[in-house]
Amino acid sequence: MIDQQQQTTGHAGNLIAGTTGRLALTAVLVASAAALQVVESPLPRFLPWLKPGLANAMTLYALLRLSASAAMSVAVLRTSIAALFMGSLLSPVHLISFAGATSAAASMTILRRLFPAAGLATLSVFGALVNNFAQLAVVQFMFAANMSIWLHLALMIWVALPSGLIVAKVTQELLRRTP
Amino acid sequence: MNDNLPPIFAGKHDWLILLVLLALSFLAWAAHEHGSHSSFSGACRVRILTEPPQEMLFSGPQAQPVEVRGRTGPAVIEWGSDRKIRISSSSCPCKTCVNMGWTNSSSLICVPNGVVVEPMIAGDQQVDAVTR
Numbered sequence: 001m002i003d004q005q006q007q008t009t010g011h012a013g014n015l016i017a018g019t020t021g022r023l024a025l026t027a028v029l030v031a032s033a034a035a036l037q038v039v040e041s042p043l044p045r046f047l048p049w050l051k052p053g054l055a056n057a058m059t060l061y062a063l064l065r066l067s068a069s070a071a072m073s074v075a076v077l078r079t080s081i082a083a084l085f086m087g088s089l090l091s092p093v094h095l096i097s098f099a100g101a102t103s104a105a106a107s108m109t110i111l112r113r114l115f116p117a118a119g120l121a122t123l124s125v126f127g128a129l130v131n132n133f134a135q136l137a138v139v140q141f142m143f144a145a146n147m148s149i150w151l152h153l154a155l156m157i158w159v160a161l162p163s164g165l166i167v168a169k170v171t172q173e174l175l176r177r178t179p
Numbered sequence: 180m181n182d183n184l185p186p187i188f189a190g191k192h193d194w195l196i197l198l199v200l201l202a203l204s205f206l207a208w209a210a211h212e213h214g215s216h217s218s219f220s221g222a223c224r225v226r227i228l229t230e231p232p233q234e235m236l237f238s239g240p241q242a243q244p245v246e247v248r249g250r251t252g253p254a255v256i257e258w259g260s261d262r263k264i265r266i267s268s269s270s271c272p273c274k275t276c277v278n279m280g281w282t283n284s285s286s287l288i289c290v291p292n293g294v295v296v297e298p299m300i301a302g303d304q305q306v307d308a309v310t311r
Contacts, residue, residue: 092290119189122196129200143288143295151285154207168187175184
């Protein structure tokens with residue numbers, strides 16, 4: 001009887017702890033990603049668009065440690081919270097950031113399903129590239145009258161490579177340091 | 180510590196995908212170089228996406244930098260001696276448009292400030308400056 005009660009309580013406890021734990025971890029990742037996005041925003045850049053994109057590490061971590069939906073939640077919520085803090089909520093800047101982050105999360109999820117053995121660098125670089133590509137597409141849709149904006153694509157791809165590798169290394173460290 | 184980690188590079192798929200990306204970047208760079216050799220003479224269209232939106236057409240390089248007022252404040256457009264154009268300063272917070280530097284082919288877009296500078300090839304415009 002006692003064993004049965006302990007098993008039931010233990011099962012329920014694990015279930016609640018599991019759900020709560022996942023929710024708490026998602027919330028921590030959202031908060032960390034939003035903070036990183038806000039902090040990174042005013043940092044000086046050597047090249048246009050060249051920023052580490054460390055917030056994307058939280059999305060990648062959520063994808064690997066939790067689930068695709070958690071990764072998408074991190075992407076959606078962190079861009080909205082960061083935009084709220086930076087005073088750009090629902091502005092074009094927010095929409096561009098939102099499109100980039102969610103596209104990166106979706107693309108990394110798809111790539112991971114297509115190539116389950118893909119390394120962190122591939123996932124991260126691909127995410128960074130799709131992030132830039134989606135941002136350019138939104139800018140094209142909202143602002144540009146001609147297609148010449150796509151001439152920036154070469155620069156954006158080159159920028160995606162180092163930033164993707166940095167994000168991959170940060171994600172690996174996060175995975176290594178957390179149980 | 181968690182020692183069961185996914186690797187940074189896992190195998191041949193990783194290198195294949197990265198090689199495809201590098202090939203894409205080379206193609207994009209080639210397209211950029213091809214676009215840079217267009218017959219840009221300094222003519223450009225400047226759109227300011229405020230309410231109401233404004234549009235300015237310049238048929239050639241201007242001797243003095245032109246200041247326009249966007250959503251967040253002034254932005255300065257400058258023509259160089261080598262038939263290139265840039266946004267030399269802007270009141271936007273991120274300064275991505277300024278960091279884009281000189282161009283003679285691709286558009287310069289300042290999203291926060293709502294300023295769009297579009298280089299035009301020679302012969303597209305016959306006017307000095309029009310504002311509407």
